[in-house]
Amino acid sequence: MELRYDPQQIEPRWQQVWADERTWHVDNAALDADGAEPVYVLEMLPYPSGEPHVGHLKNYAIGDAVAHFRRRQGKTVLHPMGFDSFGLPAENNAIKTGQHPREATEASIASFQRQFREWGVSIDWDREIASHRPDYYRWTQWIFLQLLKAGLVERRSAAVNWDPVEETVLANEQVIDGRGERSGALVEIRQLEQWFLRITDYAQRLLDDLDGIGWPEHVKTMQRNWIGRSEGARVVFHNEELDRDYEVFTTRPDTLFGATFFVMAPEHADVLALVEGTEQEDEVRAYVNRALTADRAERGAADKPKTGVFLGRYVVNPVNGERLPMYVADYVLMDYGTGAIMAVPGHDQRDFDFARAYGLPVKRVIVGADGEAPEGVDPEAWATSDDALPYTGDGPLVDSHPEFDGTPNREALSAITAWLAGEGKGEATVNFRLRDWLVSRQRYWGCPIPVVHCEACGMVPLPEDELPVLLPDIEDYKPKGRSPLAAAEDWVATTCPTCGGPASRETDTLDTFVDSSWYFLRYTDARNDGAAWDPAVTNRWMPVDQYIGGVEHAILHLLYARFFCKALTDIGVLDAQEPFQNLFTQGMITKDGAKMSKSKGNTVAPREIVERFGADSARTYVVFLGPPDQDADWSDEGVEGVHRFLSRLWRLAAEAAELGGATVVDGVVSGAPGAALPDDPQGDDLELVRKAHWAIEKVSHDLDGRFSFNTAVAAVMELTNVLSARRNAVVELDPATPEAIAGWAAVRYAAATAVSLIQPFAPHLAADAYERLTGLRVWEQPWPQAEQRFLQRDEFELVLQVQGKVRDRVLAPTGASKDELEQLALASEKVQGFLEGKTVVKVVVVPGKLVNVVVR
RNA sequence: GCGGGCGUGGUGGAAUCGGUAGACACGCUGGCCUUAGGAGCCGGUGGCCCUGAGCCGUGCGGGUUCGAGUCCCGCCGCCCGCACCA
Numbered sequence: 001m002e003l004r005y006d007p008q009q010i011e012p013r014w015q016q017v018w019a020d021e022r023t024w025h026v027d028n029a030a031l032d033a034d035g036a037e038p039v040y041v042l043e044m045l046p047y048p049s050g051e052p053h054v055g056h057l058k059n060y061a062i063g064d065a066v067a068h069f070r071r072r073q074g075k076t077v078l079h080p081m082g083f084d085s086f087g088l089p090a091e092n093n094a095i096k097t098g099q100h101p102r103e104a105t106e107a108s109i110a111s112f113q114r115q116f117r118e119w120g121v122s123i124d125w126d127r128e129i130a131s132h133r134p135d136y137y138r139w140t141q142w143i144f145l146q147l148l149k150a151g152l153v154e155r156r157s158a159a160v161n162w163d164p165v166e167e168t169v170l171a172n173e174q175v176i177d178g179r180g181e182r183s184g185a186l187v188e189i190r191q192l193e194q195w196f197l198r199i200t201d202y203a204q205r206l207l208d209d210l211d212g213i214g215w216p217e218h219v220k221t222m223q224r225n226w227i228g229r230s231e232g233a234r235v236v237f238h239n240e241e242l243d244r245d246y247e248v249f250t251t252r253p254d255t256l257f258g259a260t261f262f263v264m265a266p267e268h269a270d271v272l273a274l275v276e277g278t279e280q281e282d283e284v285r286a287y288v289n290r291a292l293t294a295d296r297a298e299r300g301a302a303d304k305p306k307t308g309v310f311l312g313r314y315v316v317n318p319v320n321g322e323r324l325p326m327y328v329a330d331y332v333l334m335d336y337g338t339g340a341i342m343a344v345p346g347h348d349q350r351d352f353d354f355a356r357a358y359g360l361p362v363k364r365v366i367v368g369a370d371g372e373a374p375e376g377v378d379p380e381a382w383a384t385s386d387d388a389l390p391y392t393g394d395g396p397l398v399d400s401h402p403e404f405d406g407t408p409n410r411e412a413l414s415a416i417t418a419w420l421a422g423e424g425k426g427e428a429t430v431n432f433r434l435r436d437w438l439v440s441r442q443r444y445w446g447c448p449i450p451v452v453h454c455e456a457c458g459m460v461p462l463p464e465d466e467l468p469v470l471l472p473d474i475e476d477y478k479p480k481g482r483s484p485l486a487a488a489e490d491w492v493a494t495t496c497p498t499c500g501g502p503a504s505r506e507t508d509t510l511d512t513f514v515d516s517s518w519y520f521l522r523y524t525d526a527r528n529d530g531a532a533w534d535p536a537v538t539n540r541w542m543p544v545d546q547y548i549g550g551v552e553h554a555i556l557h558l559l560y561a562r563f564f565c566k567a568l569t570d571i572g573v574l575d576a577q578e579p580f581q582n583l584f585t586q587g588m589i590t591k592d593g594a595k596m597s598k599s600k601g602n603t604v605a606p607r608e609i610v611e612r613f614g615a616d617s618a619r620t621y622v623v624f625l626g627p628p629d630q631d632a633d634w635s636d637e638g639v640e641g642v643h644r645f646l647s648r649l650w651r652l653a654a655e656a657a658e659l660g661g662a663t664v665v666d667g668v669v670s671g672a673p674g675a676a677l678p679d680d681p682q683g684d685d686l687e688l689v690r691k692a693h694w695a696i697e698k699v700s701h702d703l704d705g706r707f708s709f710n711t712a713v714a715a716v717m718e719l720t721n722v723l724s725a726r727r728n729a730v731v732e733l734d735p736a737t738p739e740a741i742a743g744w745a746a747v748r749y750a751a752a753t754a755v756s757l758i759q760p761f762a763p764h765l766a767a768d769a770y771e772r773l774t775g776l777r778v779w780e781q782p783w784p785q786a787e788q789r790f791l792q793r794d795e796f797e798l799v800l801q802v803q804g805k806v807r808d809r810v811l812a813p814t815g816a817s818k819d820e821l822e823q824l825a826l827a828s829e830k831v832q833g834f835l836e837g838k839t840v841v842k843v844v845v846v847p848g849k850l851v852n853v854v855v856r
Numbered sequence: 857g858c859g860g861g862c863g864u865g866g867u868g869g870a871a872u873c874g875g876u877a878g879a880c881a882c883g884c885u886g887g888c889c890u891u892a893g894g895a896g897c898c899g900g901u902g903g904c905c906c907u908g909a910g911c912c913g914u915g916c917g918g919g920u921u922c923g924a925g926u927c928c929c930g931c932c933g934c935c936c937g938c939a940c941c942a
Binding site: 222333336625801 | 857858859860862867870871872876881882883896897898921923935937938939
């Protein structure tokens with residue numbers, strides 16, 4: 001009978017076995033019982049919207065390969081799954097259709113679950129979570145209360161990002177190029193009272209601890225840049241008329257003597273107070289209003305001409321007593337430093353531009369010039385010329401103070417800072433770019449914030465035993481500048497847990513990034529209904545040994561999750577400073593060179609691919625089409641190629657099994673295991689066994705933390721090619737001869753090895769073929785070990801070079817000495833041909849590799 | 857502007873420590889088998905003069921070295937992140 005690889009029959013059969021036996025379930029009790037090392041393998045949880053796409057397929061194909069590989073190395077592997085199921089797409093859909101977001105979300109979750117099963121991903125479904133379900137968000141609320149207790153939650157009024165399309169505020173991290181991350185709408189700045197998490201308290205630790213984790217360098221760099229640590233000084237400027245101090249942050253206290261004016265951000269709380277009742281008031285008010293209503297992108301453009309208004313007030317420069325005019329200007333950001341700056345136009349491009357626009361003095365206090373002096377100008381004169389300003393480099397101070405003039409500016413920097421500190425006019429300080437995390441959203445489909453507002457007691461956190469605060473059902477999901485929850489009056493009206501008086505519930509909901517900042521903790525103890533987790537259990541699993549996901553979360557999710565772990569560890573309910581010890585960021589799969597999108601019509605549906613070629617082909621292809629951390633373009637021909645390879649491997653294994661392996665009839669295995677390592681293989685059989693061990697070595701190395709899955713698959717392809725060639729030779733032999741019997745034994749062994757090595761990528765095929773060959777379950781088998789005796793050879797191909805160019809190749813004994821190799825090289829006729837008429841100057845011998853003859 | 861990454865056949869990519877460039881696959885192509893095949897099997901495939909022990913070849917130009925895709929210097933191009941951050 002003809003053997004045909006039929007994934008549509010093979011795959012459901014094994015999926016059923018794994019589901020029936022709960023094969024991938026790990027019990028926390030087993031952690032202590034079997035002594036196996038716990039390993040936590042995790043892919044970023046999906047946001048359930050519609051059906052999974054090929055990006056999900058790639059993510060879980062990678063993660064599953066890691067999970068399988070670790071299991072077969074004898075580890076106890078935790079590999080869970082869940083859903084990030086609160087969020088705007090479901091809510092926007094609800095606004096459009098009137099259908100409750102829960103319904104679309106649950107439908108999508110069902111689709112994801114079905115497809116994950118059809119992909120054969122080895123998930124412990126007993127630990128599944130979904131962030132929109134009360135048994136999960138009850139604990140999100142509990143964490144919020146712990147953070148509140150620890151002083152890490154604040155409700156305060158601030159200039160925040162308002163997305164006019166989503167009608168909600170957004171965190172800094174969710175504003176890209178001045179536009180809302182999801183809506184793409186230009187974001188407005190609004191002064192609003194909002195909930196913040198004090199992530200800035202952790203800025204230094206979030207920065208420092210990056211050094212100890214195995215993350216891609218570019219992701220760490222992005223986080224470092226986002227945290228944005230700057231060393232500098234806090235300097236106090238005094239306004240005499242109002243007797244008020246204004247602080248600035250500067251990284252360049254060495255240029256303090258060059259300050260000629262002072263600028264405040266339009267959002268600065270004192271701007272209007274400074275001009276109140278003066279003749280500048282109207283103009284300043286108009287300017288501030290314009291600045292506040294302008295969108296961020298427009299205001300943030302670096303090439304925008306500088307604008308501002310004189311406040312009619314002055315501050316005193318603490319180092320020299322000079323009176324500096326005060327301005328309001330939108331190039332100063334309230335977000336950074338103190339929202340006010342000392343302006344040094346001689347040594348800062350932006351201040352220089354502003355000075356030019358408003359006719360303010362420009363003063364040089366450091367000698368030097370950027371770039372080269374113009375033709376005909378003496379470079380020395382140019383370095384002190386005002387025409388060479390602004391100058392942003394280093395050099396000796398000039399026109400500052402007799403004590404500092406001539407001092408290199410970097411030395412003067414610390415000296416001036418020390419002097420300021422002595423005078424009580426400033427001090428050395430560190431400033432971070434990182435802002436506190438704005439977590440409240442004026443939207444419906446999110447986790448309710450567990451506090452009430454009481455007329456008598458103010459803001460009151462709910463007692464933990466009143467959790468969860470359930471999200472009520474509402475009629476109208478449309479936001480109207482406030483949370484749609486505010487319309488649920490019966491729900492809003494409540495009593496104060498402290499005084500029993502009337503109170504109203506908080507109607508904002510939490511940013512969904514709060515939900516996903518701790519889900520990996522819940523997985524470790526997912527069915528615990530008395531606590532968010534049991535630290536004794538969770539600390540055993542944490543940190544996640546290998547985290548896998550898209551690089552788009554490099555800042556948002558990955559920074560927030562790190563913050564949560566540090567805060568929860570400080571609070572004492574966790575012992576894991578870092579959530580993810582190792583991170584792998586997968587590249588995007590594009591189609592025709594472009595990001596897949598429904599509007600472009602260039603999507604590839606995993607479901608269709610799985611129907612046509614099977615899950616194993618789809619999974620193996622997405623890791624084979626290039627290094628998994630790089631972007632790669634989808635090609636249907638590529639899937640067909642991988643499908644051909646798997647078909648061939650399965651056929652070879654199935655045929656070899658019939659000729660001496662186990663027999664499978666309707667899923668029942670009979671016959672003796674027949675794929676053992678042959679005793680003493682000879683000739684081509686030995687070559688095949690050697691190739692098998694070469695492949696074991698190669699695949700093990702490529703999988704072990706290297707994520708070189710494409711080359712691992714290629715190695716199995718190579719083995720399969722050699723295997724196929726040997727099979728073609730053996731099939732020609734008289735089956736009764738010892739040669740044929742030995743040949744089939746080698747073929748069966750090599751087939752079983754190939755199948756075993758491909759198992760992390762193609763688990764169904766591997767289970768099926770391995771059972772046919774051996775009667776055993778491949779996923780229960782230890783990972784194969786390469787044996788030295790098959791990796792080593794008696795002879796190797798010695799490369800012979802003359803002048804560094806390859807001229808010949810000869811066989812040489814493996815243990816040959818340098819002298820012997822040199823003799824072999826010089827004996828080569830081809831080499832000799834290139835030596836004629838020349839003198840041998842030197843012979844370089846690389847044992848085991850090559851000989852290079854250098855002539856003159 | 858600052859930070860990070862990348863540039864190899866017609867295509868995706870390989871080359872682990874400075875040592876055989878192009879593994880593996882796609883595509884193309886010759887053949888076998890076949891009533892037929894969009895199935896399977898065997899072979900070829902960097903370029904050039906196609907004569908050889910041939911010459912050239914990893915974005916470009918230099919350099920170090922017996923030897924450079926790999927290291928160094930200077931360019932060019934592409935991608936990503938941040939960006940009026942004081």
